[in-house]
Amino acid sequence: MKTIPDELFTNSDQYLRNVSVDNVIFGYHEKELKVLLQRPFPIDKWTVTGGYIKRTESIEEAAKRIAHDRTGLRDLYLQQFHAFGNPRRVADNGFTAQYLSQITGFDVPVDAWIFDYFVSVGFYTLTEFSKVDVRKSEAEAECKWWPVGDLPSMLFDHATIVNEALNALRLHIAHYPIGYELLEEKFTLPEIHNLYQTILGKVLDDRNFTKKLTATGIITKLKETKRIGAHRSPFLYKFDRKKYEEGLKTGVALVF
Amino acid sequence: MKTIPDELFTNSDQYLRNVSVDNVIFGYHEKELKVLLQRPFPIDKWTVTGGYIKRTESIEEAAKRIAHDRTGLRDLYLQQFHAFGNPRRVADNGFTAQYLSQITGFDVPVDAWIFDYFVSVGFYTLTEFSKVDVRKSEAEAECKWWPVGDLPSMLFDHATIVNEALNALRLHIAHYPIGYELLEEKFTLPEIHNLYQTILGKVLDDRNFTKKLTATGIITKLKETKRIGAHRSPFLYKFDRKKYEEGLKTGVALVF
């Protein structure tokens, strides 16, 4: 049996022990909110993107580094939402040293690092779906986007992590502007309307939505329109960067 | 020079490495919000109560255990608010192995556990001031209540931690009932009015405050009054436990 590769099952002095970050990467595409998941082993169970923290970086830097490794994007919008920590977190039916040895062909010891108790700090990230170049790491079997409403079977407590991230995002959206990271530079009112409906999971009256959103002053109407086929061409808008940045700091109430 | 005691500067297999909990314990007394701080060494710098996580317990259990050690209370109201993690967290002018050796009389090595990079999960706790029996641990020089508006010089990033906890509490109070843990079993309207004013740090109109609070149904008027000297006796109230518990789960909007 092969000896296990260091970075997989063994701690290294480079990383902190017993702490990790999990990063729920959200993307928006075709009226659907998606989340980037990876399948770390040839098991039919998925996890959110995550990894360990280097001794030289902050937890936020670790989360950004890990997101960059998977998406190729830098300076993502990052939001810490919850820390998960209990000794039974990584307990999962079938996820045993014996089973892992069997399917990976490595000699996985029962006290391998991967079975240890990890406190995981959860972040969520918003990225523009179309800009993302999904990359899987060497160790993973697969990495791809899944609709948040239709997740596959998840490893450990990762279904909970995605749900909590979504709750945090929905709560957050009521107090801070959102959309810059999820839409194209120029977008139409129906597009941002759909984004809000998708994230919040409910229908929003178009007249009231427009009224409230424009009242905040965070979007600016352009003179251009967008061709959408045999229909009236909607006007394009862009975010007012100054007001948007300010809103991220001081908060903008936008309750629907 | 004496050898250092294990539990102070050395890791033990009992605890997780590189993760800790910090617990901001709030108490309310005489129209003032107070926070329980400890002075861990004969340095004139204070910290919030905190400690390490046992391999057998969750982070919430660790936070409760630590709070119990300091206050003697069980089943405290506990709320996770933020995780703090960067390699420079514990850097603090004057907090060096040399200085610690000097003042403690122990031989503190520069690579002692205490100087390591710890990711700290921050909780805040609400307790009834009068029920608390403040206990200091062996290792500490002192442990006492401080008014949140008048904190002493704090070690590491602990001033930030208290501030973030207070922000989280203020945000939380708008969505969930609060007060059961901070007031006596029976309380008057002026008392709970003062509590809200103290936590939020602003004056609230008494008529509007009463109107909103009673509208939620979480408090019940009793037939008794409280003697307060040469003034009209205010009626006593108590929380409706059922509605209160329900509010903690589903949320109660109480925006002032």
Place this chain on the structure above:
DNA sequence: TGAATAGTGTCTTTAAGACAGTATATC
């Protein structure tokens, strides 16, 4: 009866929510 605090009601202003008809692009 004076001093201090408790307790309550009304009016105004603002925001939220419900709702429907006109405009425009393409075939």
Place this chain on the structure above:
DNA sequence: GATATACTGTCTTAAAGACACTATTCA
């Protein structure tokens, strides 16, 4: 001109906020 989507204004209802007087206790 048929069809699909964009776009906008008004009315109703609910909540927030400002504001002042009466009631009670005890010295």
